[in-house]
Amino acid sequence: xxxxWRRAATSLLLIVIVALGVRLAFAWSQVRQIPxxxxxxxxxxxxxxxxAYSIASGKGYSSPFQRDSGPTAWLAPVYPYLLAGIFKSxxxxxxxxxxxxxxxxxxxxxxxxxxxxxAGKRTAGLAVASVAAWLWxxxxxxxxxxxxxxxxxxxxxxxxxxILWATLELxxxxxxxxxxxxGLLWGFAALTNPAAGILFPFLLGWVAYRIRGYIxxxxxxxRPALATALAVLCCVPWTIRNxxxxxxxxxxxxxxxxxLYIGNNENYDEQHQGRPGAVTQDREILRYLRMGExxxxxxxxRKAIAFIVSNPRTELWLISQRFLDFWTGTAxxxxxxxxxxxxxxxxxLLCNDAxxxxxxxxxxxxxxxxxxxxxxxxxxxxxxxLVYYLTHTSLRYxxxxxxxxxxxxxxxxxxxxxxxxxKIRKKASVGDPPQVSRLPNTDENSRHAGRGGRKHQKARRxxxx
Numbered sequence: 424x425x426x427x428w429r430r431a432a433t434s435l436l437l438i439v440i441v442a443l444g445v446r447l448a449f450a451w452s453q454v455r456q457i458p459x460x461x462x463x464x465x466x467x468x469x470x471x472x473x474x475a476y477s478i479a480s481g482k483g484y485s486s487p488f489q490r491d492s493g494p495t496a497w498l499a500p501v502y503p504y505l506l507a508g509i510f511k512s513x514x515x516x517x518x519x520x521x522x523x524x525x526x527x528x529x530x531x532x533x534x535x536x537x538x539x540x541x542a543g544k545r546t547a548g549l550a551v552a553s554v555a556a557w558l559w560x561x562x563x564x565x566x567x568x569x570x571x572x573x574x575x576x577x578x579x580x581x582x583x584x585x586i587l588w589a590t591l592e593l594x595x596x597x598x599x600x601x602x603x604x605x606g607l608l609w610g611f612a613a614l615t616n617p618a619a620g621i622l623f624p625f626l627l628g629w630v631a632y633r634i635r636g637y638i639x640x641x642x643x644x645x646r647p648a649l650a651t652a653l654a655v656l657c658c659v660p661w662t663i664r665n666x667x668x669x670x671x672x673x674x675x676x677x678x679x680x681x682x683l684y685i686g687n688n689e690n691y692d693e694q695h696q697g698r699p700g701a702v703t704q705d706r707e708i709l710r711y712l713r714m715g716e717x718x719x720x721x722x723x724x725r726k727a728i729a730f731i732v733s734n735p736r737t738e739l740w741l742i743s744q745r746f747l748d749f750w751t752g753t754a755x756x757x758x759x760x761x762x763x764x765x766x767x768x769x770x771x772l773l774c775n776d777a778x779x780x781x782x783x784x785x786x787x788x789x790x791x792x793x794x795x796x797x798x799x800x801x802x803x804x805x806x807x808x809l810v811y812y813l814t815h816t817s818l819r820y821x822x823x824x825x826x827x828x829x830x831x832x833x834x835x836x837x838x839x840x841x842x843x844x845x846k847i848r849k850k851a852s853v854g855d856p857p858q859v860s861r862l863p864n865t866d867e868n869s870r871h872a873g874r875g876g877r878k879h880q881k882a883r884r885x886x887x888x
Contacts (some may be wrong), residue, residue, distance in 0.1 A: 428836075430738060432548075432557075433552075433553040433748055434547055435536065435537065435540050435556065438536050438540070438553070438556045438557055438560050438654075439533055439534070439536050439537065439560075440580055441561075442532070442533040442558050442559070442560035442561075443529065443530075443533040445560065445561060445566050446532055446533060446565075446566050446569055446570075447529060448743065449566050449567065449570060450525055450529065450569070450570045453570055453678065454628060459518050459696060460517055460529065462521050463516055463518040463520070463521055464516050466521055466524070466573045467506075467516060467520075467521075467573060468489075468683070469573070469574065470487040470488070470497055470498055471498060471502060471503050471506060471573065471574050471575070472506065473486055473487050473488060474486065474487050474495065474497070474498060474507075475503045475504075475506035475507040475510055476489075476507075476510065476515060476516070478503065478504060478507035478510075479507045479510035479511050479515050479576055480515070482873045484500065484503070484504075484664075485801055485811045487713065488708045490712060492711070492712050492716070493715070493716070494571055494668045494669075494716075495677070495716055496665045496669065496673045496675075496677040496678075496716070497677060497678045497716070498676055498678070499575075499613070499615060499616065499617050499661075500614055500616060500673050501575065501578075501611065501613050501615040501669075502574065502575035502851065504576075505527070506524060506573070506864040509523045509524050509527075512834055515824075521573070521587060524573045525569065525570060525573070526570075528568075528569035528570070528573070528576075528577040528578075528872060529569045529580075530578075531569070531577040531578045531580070531581045532565055532566075532568070532569045532577045532580065532581070533560070534581055535559060535565075535577075535580050535584050535826050536556040536560055536579045538553075538581070538584040538585040538588035538826075539555050539556055539559055539584045539587075539588075539590075539826045539827075539829070539830055540552045540553070540555065541555040541588050541592075542584065542587045542588040542591055542800075542830060543555040543556070543830050543833060543834075545588075545591045545592065545796065546591065546789075546794065546796045546800060546830070546834070547794070547833075547834050547837060550837060551830075551833045551834055551837045552833075552835065553721050554771035554833035554836060555826075555829055555830040555832075555833035555834075558829040558832060558833060559825075559826055559829050562774060562778070562825065562829060563770060563771045563774050563775075564771065564774070564818060564822060564825060565822075565825065566582070567771070568822055570658065572668075572819060573831075574819075575615050575616055576822050576823065577822075578615055578616075579612075579619065579822070579823035580822055580823045580825060581828065582608075582611070582612040582615060582616070582619065582731045582823075582824055582828040583612070583619055583736040583803070583807075583823045583824060583827065584607065584827065585685050586608060586609070586612060586619070586622070586626070586641070587799065587800065587826075587827055587830075589604075589605055589608055590605075590629070590630060590799050591796055591799060592717040593630050594629070594630050594633040594634065594796075594799075595607050597634075597637065597638075599649070602646040602647070602649050602650045603649065603650070603653055605650045606650035606651065606652065606653030606657075607648065607653055607654070607657065609623055609650070609653075609654040609657075610653060610655070610656065610657020610658060611652040611657065613654065613657070613675060614657060614658060614661060614675065616823060617674075617675040617676055618807070618810055618811075618820075619807070619823065620675075621806050621807060621809060621810065622803065622806055622807060623654070625652065625798075625799075625802045625806055626725045626799055626802065627647050627650060628800050629802075630647070631643070631644065631646075631647040631800050634646070658675060659675060662674050662675070663676065669716070669717050670717075671717060677716060677717075677720055678720070679814075680720040680721070680723040680724035680727065681707070681719070681720060681723045682814040682815060683723070683724065683727040683728075683813065683814050684723040684726055684727040685707075685726070685811070685814065685815050686741065686745065686814045686815035687727045687730050687731050687738065687741065687813075687814075688726065688727065688730055689730060690755065691730075691734075691737055691741060691803050694837070711786045742813070745811060745812050745813075745814075745815065745816050746808075746812055748812075748816050749808050749811050749812065749816040749820070749821055750779040750808075750815070750821070751772075751775060751776050751779070752772070752775050752776075752817070752821075753772075756772065756776055759772055759774070760772050760776075764767050775818060776827050777832075778825065778829060778832055779804075779828060779837045781828075781829075781831065781832030781833075781836065782804055782827075782828045782829075782831035782832050782834075782835065783831075783835070784831075784835030784836075784838065784839065785830070785831030785832055785833070785838070786801050786804075786831060786835075787835070787836035788834050788835055788837070788838030789831075789834060791838075792838075796844070799830065800827065800830065800834075801831075803824060803827040804824060804827065804828060807824050808821070808824070809822075
């Protein structure tokens with residue numbers, strides 16, 4: 424029975440099935456509460472949905488805010504084109520399109536169990552791999568977000584987990600084909616969520632360092648260069664398209680300046696005289712439509728940089744607030760927990776706060792054990808959020824990183840379990856009664872042994888065999 428439970432607990436197939444079931448059950452419960460007319464339209468009222476609408480309508484990659492505003496590079500192209508394909512197949516703004524997009528998100532999210540399982544197995548063994556996959560299968564945000572956001576969020580989580588797994592496997596591989604596939608994976612990920620690109624030099628550098636011992640010196644850098652070239656080559660057509668449209672070098676997406684200004688403007692300066700009106704989406708959209716994308720972004724960049732340079736103390740305070748917000752979902756986690764109006768919301772907040780604490784403990788365990796895979800796992804939570812510390816953040820932005828956060832939490836739990844087990848064993852051994860020592864070479868024992876031996880010899884003579 425014990426072995427059967429162990430096999431079930433470590434079965435990747437079972438974990439994926441449970442992950443699928445939980446996500447579908449949540450989606451079904453939400454669908455029953457929302458009118459079909461709303462489901463067919465409201466989830467697509469985002470920049471992603473509007474661009475997909477333009478593509479499916481024959482207007483090209485344009486108009487991120489529903490009104491015709493011309494070509495755009497606001498978002499990287501993979502997910503808008505994927506959603507446009509759904510519109511082409513199932514109709515624009517239809518219930519069938521919503522269900523198709525939801526099904527893809529659910530499969531992306533449940534499928535993330537696979538790379539995180541194998542990355543965990545490579546890093547710390549089967550037990551940690553299973554715990555990490557179970558944590559992801561049941562993590563509230565991972566259950567909710569595929570339904571709540573028709574966006575690249577769930578696909579990005581899958582790709583980030585796949586990148587970690589591929590990086591760990593590549594360090595043990597000697598086949599050039601694996602480097603080619605690694606470069607193509609990175610190219611696809613960059614065209615889906617460019618924020619992940621910050622990890623590329625760290626991970627590629629680590630793999631290059633690891634292989635230096637078994638690759639001839641003259642070919643040591645050839646394979647990392649091949650992966651880099653293929654990753655860049657994947658992005659070149661999109662970059663050329665952006666240059667032809669905007670006459671400006673825009674590698675992947677154009678909206679960084681806008682995101683920077685949203686998080687860094689005079690509204691955050693308490694000493695500013697005559698504050699401007701609140702930075703609202705409606706106000707910024709009107710300016711965008713009036714100015715055009717290129718001019719709008721250039722002005723946003725100028726204003727954001729001017730604020731950052733002239734308000735260094737305020738900027739440091741904002742960075743600290745965004746750090747807390749990124750990892751807890753709110754700048755005041757205790758207040759949010761107390762004010763939550765349901766046990767379900769409190770569970771979500773608790774899990775969101777517990778995951779990074781577990782990840783911190785996992786980092787400590789990896790460093791203490793001098794795990795050979797510590798660097799590529801730890802670099803994810805260290806490097807990935809940097810762009811959000813500078814701009815603005817939410818739990819949705821953290822979501823692509825959550826599979827790795829939960830893997831680190833599983834490593835931390837495993838380390839805690841071993842530490843507690845060792846403490847219990849040590850305490851038990853201290854409490855054991857002392858063992859009676861037998862000293863066969865002492866004189867007293869020798870005398871007893873001698874008398875016993877003589878009696879035994881007499882008995883043998885009295886009772887011969």
